[in-house]
Amino acid sequence: MTAQATPPPFSDPQWSQLRQWLETLDERQRWWLSGYLAAASSAPAAVAGTEGTQPVLIGYGTETDNCRHLARTLSEHCGDAGIATEVVDLARLRPRQLARRDHLVIITATHGDGDPPEPIQDFYQGLMGDGAPQLANLKFAVLALGDSSYERFCVTGQEFDQRLEALGGERLIARQDCDVDFEQPARDWIARLLEKLPKANTTGTAQGPARAPTSSPPSYDKHHPLTVEVLVNQNLSAADRAQPIHHLELALDQAIPDLFPGDAVGILADNPPELVAAVLDACELSGEQPVTVNDDAQPLVQALRQTRDLTIAGTGFLAFWAEQSQAPALLELCQAESRRQRAFLRDHQLLDLLHQYPARPPAQALVEALRPLQPRLYDVANSLAVLDDELHLTVKAFHYPFRKRHEQGIASRYLLDLQPGDPVRLYPHRNARFRLPDDDAPLILIAEGTGIAPYRAFLQALSQQSQRPPCWLVFAEQRFEDDFLYQLDIQQARADGVLERVDTVFYQDQPGAGLITPLLDQIDRLGTWIDRGAHLYLCGDKGRLSDLESGLKTALDQRQGDGAWKQLGREKRLHRNLY
Numbered sequence: 305m306t307a308q309a310t311p312p313p314f315s316d317p318q319w320s321q322l323r324q325w326l327e328t329l330d331e332r333q334r335w336w337l338s339g340y341l342a343a344a345s346s347a348p349a350a351v352a353g354t355e356g357t358q359p360v361l362i363g364y365g366t367e368t369d370n371c372r373h374l375a376r377t378l379s380e381h382c383g384d385a386g387i388a389t390e391v392v393d394l395a396r397l398r399p400r401q402l403a404r405r406d407h408l409v410i411i412t413a414t415h416g417d418g419d420p421p422e423p424i425q426d427f428y429q430g431l432m433g434d435g436a437p438q439l440a441n442l443k444f445a446v447l448a449l450g451d452s453s454y455e456r457f458c459v460t461g462q463e464f465d466q467r468l469e470a471l472g473g474e475r476l477i478a479r480q481d482c483d484v485d486f487e488q489p490a491r492d493w494i495a496r497l498l499e500k501l502p503k504a505n506t507t508g509t510a511q512g513p514a515r516a517p518t519s520s521p522p523s524y525d526k527h528h529p530l531t532v533e534v535l536v537n538q539n540l541s542a543a544d545r546a547q548p549i550h551h552l553e554l555a556l557d558q559a560i561p562d563l564f565p566g567d568a569v570g571i572l573a574d575n576p577p578e579l580v581a582a583v584l585d586a587c588e589l590s591g592e593q594p595v596t597v598n599d600d601a602q603p604l605v606q607a608l609r610q611t612r613d614l615t616i617a618g619t620g621f622l623a624f625w626a627e628q629s630q631a632p633a634l635l636e637l638c639q640a641e642s643r644r645q646r647a648f649l650r651d652h653q654l655l656d657l658l659h660q661y662p663a664r665p666p667a668q669a670l671v672e673a674l675r676p677l678q679p680r681l682y683d684v685a686n687s688l689a690v691l692d693d694e695l696h697l698t699v700k701a702f703h704y705p706f707r708k709r710h711e712q713g714i715a716s717r718y719l720l721d722l723q724p725g726d727p728v729r730l731y732p733h734r735n736a737r738f739r740l741p742d743d744d745a746p747l748i749l750i751a752e753g754t755g756i757a758p759y760r761a762f763l764q765a766l767s768q769q770s771q772r773p774p775c776w777l778v779f780a781e782q783r784f785e786d787d788f789l790y791q792l793d794i795q796q797a798r799a800d801g802v803l804e805r806v807d808t809v810f811y812q813d814q815p816g817a818g819l820i821t822p823l824l825d826q827i828d829r830l831g832t833w834i835d836r837g838a839h840l841y842l843c844g845d846k847g848r849l850s851d852l853e854s855g856l857k858t859a860l861d862q863r864q865g866d867g868a869w870k871q872l873g874r875e876k877r878l879h880r881n882l883y
């Protein structure tokens with residue numbers, strides 16, 4: 305007789321929704337919910353780790369999701385090993401809640417200029433501040449993700465690691481700092497950690513964390529991207545603008561489940577063909593040599609075009625190139641402290657290194673020494689509930705000076721050059737913190753430049769609703785004539801009553817005006833909307849919106865009383881999407 309597999313209790317879409325929703329809960333809400341469900345259910349509760357052993361708390365700090373994925377991977381490995389876990393976004397945890405835990409694993413990235421990921425700023429401040437709890441009963445471990453091309457490599461993980469120890473915690477295993485090729489070191493670290501974590505005393509049938517049934521919907525990620533086709537690539541801004549802004553429409557032949565307004569996609573860009581050719585020339589390789597990348601055999605030219613970073617060398621490549629070239633200056637540099645190496649790399653892109661210190665590396669070794677090409681996130685500019693077989697993006701050219709050269713960002717250049725019919729590899733990136741609220745609270749949408757993209761998706765979604773919340777859009781760009789992105793969509797939304805108010809600022813037409821100007825001019829109206837429970841959204845350029853935020857905070861605190869701005873954050877009514 306063969307055992308019948310019990311059908312999974314939820315359908316695939318339900319699983320997906322449930323998982324996403326659970327991640328929005330903070331620790332207290334999860335505890336409450338588990339108790340509520342146990343009490344409400346007539347069936348005996350089967351909860352792992354209820355006798356004595358608390359689930360291991362796995363807290364992640366992320367902006368682009370690597371740490372969230374690793375937290376889930378760790379949780380799955382724990383489940384297989386009979387270790388109960390609870391995965392939580394550190395953005396939803398308060399430091400004092402740690403005092404009640406006995407095992408904590410932190411997996412965190414560093415962002416900005418050595419800053420914690422933006423969503424976990426409050427947790428970070430709380431843990432680093434004087435009010436942090438003593439953690440004498442806590443055993444902890446920290447996995448730090450970063451990018452060694454940044455001056456302050458993995459500092460957030462390092463700071464958490466030191467702070468947890470200073471608060472009395474006991475380190476389970478040494479912290480691991482991971483560079484952009486983090487997969488293998490993270491896997492090794494997880495294997496070491498599993499030996500130190502307590503097994504759950506299971507009282508029922510559940511083993512560790514709840515896991516999705518094996519038949520979960522197709523999930524795309526950076527290793528398993530979806531290939532879509534370009535339908536339209538249209539310049540939205542002035543023809544002569546140095547950093548043009550384009551609108552892209554991509555054909556979606558396969559549905560992407562659960563991609564909501566506010567979410568993004570990760571784009572796997574190709575390197576420009578001239579850059580690939582220059583690298584091959586410098587290495588005296590033809591490009592036809594077969595190489596293997598992630599168990600996938602392919603010609604070298606393809607591996608360089610699609611999978612390797614040909615801009616930033618990184619310290620690993622520096623060591624490789626010193627050995628290949630035997631250049632005394634490089635060999636000496638590799639003996640120096642890493643700070644000097646990083647300073648050198650900030651002044652030398654990959655091609656500079658290859659030209660200045662010639663060598664002829666073997667093809668496979670070259671591929672293995674280069675850093676993986678990182679995906680770039682772009683907000684989705686349409687609502688898939690309205691149009692489910694197209695994906696729209698808003699892309700601005702990114703330029704930066706390097707030495708005396710003028711360099712262009714790889715991903716934006718790739719996207720701006722695409723032609724109808726070209727394939728694009730992408731995967732969904734969900735951004736639960738930048739969604740429309742469940743209720744009909746008023747919305748204040750503030751956008752700088754391409755920050756308008758997710759709001760276009762919001763407006764499309766709202767246009768389908770019978771009950772619409774009041775919605776106020778504030779948008780800033782350079783010139784009215786040339787840069788009023790999605791002007792027709794915005795005017796249509798205004799005419800249809802989806803937008804109650806629209807304020808625009810065009811910097812070049814209105815010297816002295818800033819994004820904040822219309823909001824300060826109408827501070828009473830802003831205060832009234834906030835009193836009515838409005839959610840405030842900020843999207844676009846980090847520098848400009850951070851300035852706006854500090855100006856608004858001062859103005860609002862003055863009008864509504866000290867702490868008004870903070871209160872917005874506490875009530876999860878402030879949503880940031882800054883880059």
Ligand SMILES: Cc1cc2nc3c(=O)[nH]c(=O)nc-3n(C[C@H](O)[C@H](O)[C@H](O)COP(=O)(O)O)c2cc1C
Pocket residue numbers: 365366367368369370371372412413414415416417418419421449450451452454455456457458459484
């Ligand atoms: C805008 C930006 C700034 C970053 N700044 C740093 C930094 O200062 N130090 C560092 O070590 N890594 C830095 N990184 C690299 C990230 O920490 C790394 O990509 C990490 O894998 C991201 O993890 P996440 O996807 O969980 O956010 C930065 C990445 C981005 C996109």
